[in-house]
Amino acid sequence: MEKMDKQKSHLDACFGKAATLEKLIDYAADSVVSKTLLDKPAGTLTLFAFDEGQRLSEHTAPFDAVVQVVDGEGIITIDGSNHTVQAGQIVIMPANIPHAVTAEKKFKMLLTMIRS
Secondary structure, eight states, X not given: OHHHHHHOOSOOTTTTXXXXXXXXXXXXXXXXXXXXXXXXXXXXXXXXXXXXXXXXXXXXXXXXXXXXXXXEEEEEEETTEEEEEETTOEEEEOTTSOEEEEOSSOEEEEEEEEOO
């Protein structure tokens, strides 16, 4: 048990047991909420909840990232191309390519960043 304790992040809900992703984070009015589920040298798992009309502005990241939509619908823009995504879908955002996230409707996503 000691080894597992060292691996815990600030969110213990899914360590060593099953959890429902969309229930691990709540929407907040006029906000983007994020919770880091895991932060390791190899990468991170971060859960986001976007209220309708919220967005992450265009930016780049030095690593590939996988977006898994767990609730609702959003728009992922990669290198100027918009992709409407819905619960159950994934998108891989390539490293060093501009991307943005827009919530025309409420949605939640899990972002997996791979650092290598």
